[in-house]
Amino acid sequence: MLIKNFIHGQYLDNHSAETFKVINPATNQVVYEVEVADTAIQKAAIESAQQGFEKWSAFSAVERSRILLKAVALLRERNDELAKIEVIDTGKPFQEAVAVDIVTGADSIEFFAGLAPSIQGNQQDVDGDFYYTRREPLGVCAGIGAWNYPLQIACWKSAPALACGNSMIFKPSEETPLGANKLAEIYIEAGVPAGVFNVVHGDGKVGSWLSHHPDVAKVSFTGEVGTGKKVMAAAATTLKDVTMELGGKSPLIVFEDADIEQAVSAAMLGNFYTQGEICTNGTRVFVHSSIHHKFIEQLKERTEKNIIMGDPMNEETNFGALISKKHHDLVMGYIKKGLDQGATLLTGGKAASPQSAPHGNFVEPTVFINCTDDMDIVKEEIFGPVMSVLTFEDEEEVIQRANSTGFGLAAGVFTLNIQRAHRVIHQMQAGICWINAYGASPAQMPVGGYKQSGIGRENGMETLNHYTQVKSIYVGMNPLESPF
Ligand code: TXE
Secondary structure (H helix, E strand, O other): OEEOEEEOOEEEOOOOOOEEEEEEOOOOEEEEEEEOOOHHHHHHHHHHHHHHHHHHOOOOHHHHHHHHHHHHHHHHHOHHHHHHHHHHHHOOOHHHHOOOHHHHHHHHHHHHHHHHHHOOOOEEEEOOEEEEEEEEEOOEEEEEOOOOOHHHHHHHHHHHHHHOOOEEEEEOOOOOOHHHHHHHHHHHHHOOOOOOEEEOOOOHHHHHHHHHOOOOOEEEEEOOHHHHHHHHHHHHOOOOEEEEEOOOOOEEEEOOOOOHHHHHHHHHHHHHHHHHOOOOOOOEEEEEHHHHHHHHHHHHHHHHHHOOEOOOOOOOOOEOOOOOHHHHHHHHHHHHHHHHOOOEEEEOOOEEOOOOOOOOOEEOOEEEEOOOOOOHHHHOOOOOOEEEEEEEOOHHHHHHHHHOOOOOOEEEEEOOOHHHHHHHHHOOOOOEEEEOOOOOOOOOOOEOOOHHHEEOOEOOHHHHHHOEEEEEEEEOOOOOOOOO
């Protein structure tokens, strides 16, 4: 099967005939080839998005809202088939994709479609005159996606952009191209005009073209910190607005009075869901020394008993394959470093080849104990199923250690002491925090990082501000005075 770029409401052939292959992480078989967005496609994409913007920004907010809600209905109708596409592209378990990926993507479009008609400015009287403001769209926006939640990321970026009247050129990760094309088809079917949502395929070179292009007003990027810095530098050449959703190495703090069963659930969710390939994961699990033994005992037992690794298409599988052989080897490298640097394996640590998917990129769910803050597995983002458990004695110490990182994406706290929960979480240098919970990210809640983990937010009402610009208009109601 040959996947093409989606430009101006249809699939367009490139001129170079250059393609790249996409593999299924659970089989390491090539599933399809994709045409790269060559210069002909790039030119067509910009022209298409400019035409799309002219048309779409002239629609009323209510009209945009109604059309986007039709897209939501189509996404929900096709949830299961779209989930299968995500499984083939990402290697994640079907039971996850069918419950989370399309649902949370549709939720975001629904949320912003609902907000569109309420986008407003304000008015104030000024000595007999008055001024008013308008929130106006930016123009052509670019979205660049990561490979762990491909369709969801395409939805989360296009939802506010389109709700505000912008058009978008979206580049999915070269590892997981197909979901974005399906979203593009659905937008057209729902009545979004051609050119409003275009999909271009390729690697960092195409991403770099998008980030530099002078006719792109804003770039919203999801990916690694290092790549984010390149995108931001490129965007600076033409002073684009940027949203950066980057990596993390987030703390999950378990106090002595925590419900251990719940805290272990959070640690497992925050390290093994989507086989650990989630940016907000709580990969540094700080456990109060007084409950450490009980905590790791239950963690070991549940990890070894309840995780079903295998063919991600099987309904009972709850732990899938890592995105690529290269990433698999990177994760295995970190496990080796953990051992070399003196951490102790509580469970896991080996590459695996489950019977139902013997050729996939599998790593056992892995937990290290006896970790210290200076270890690479504790300092660096692994983006795989590798949990580092650390102990602490008191609140002041754990707050200092949890914050001693350049990242600042997420944080979690488990305690039944309500004052301590809020006191500690308010001191976390992180943008996405959970108390006695972990991972939930409803469309209403803005998400994004502090420090090196990002700029701006996705979801939540304030994200509209990132896709509109404020124009102030002063109206003179009296004769204009002038000394000249
Ligand atoms: O990122 P990469 P990946 C982070 C996660 C991890 C990373 C994994 O924490 O760090 O994403 O995703 C394109 N100019 N998040 O490996 O390699 C590339 O083609 C422009 C955080 O995909 O950075 C791909 O489409 N673009 C997030 C995209 O950048 C370039 C949640 C990302 O690639 C480029 C999910 C360039 N020079 C994952 N080079 C959050 N915070 O919400 C590459 N690309």
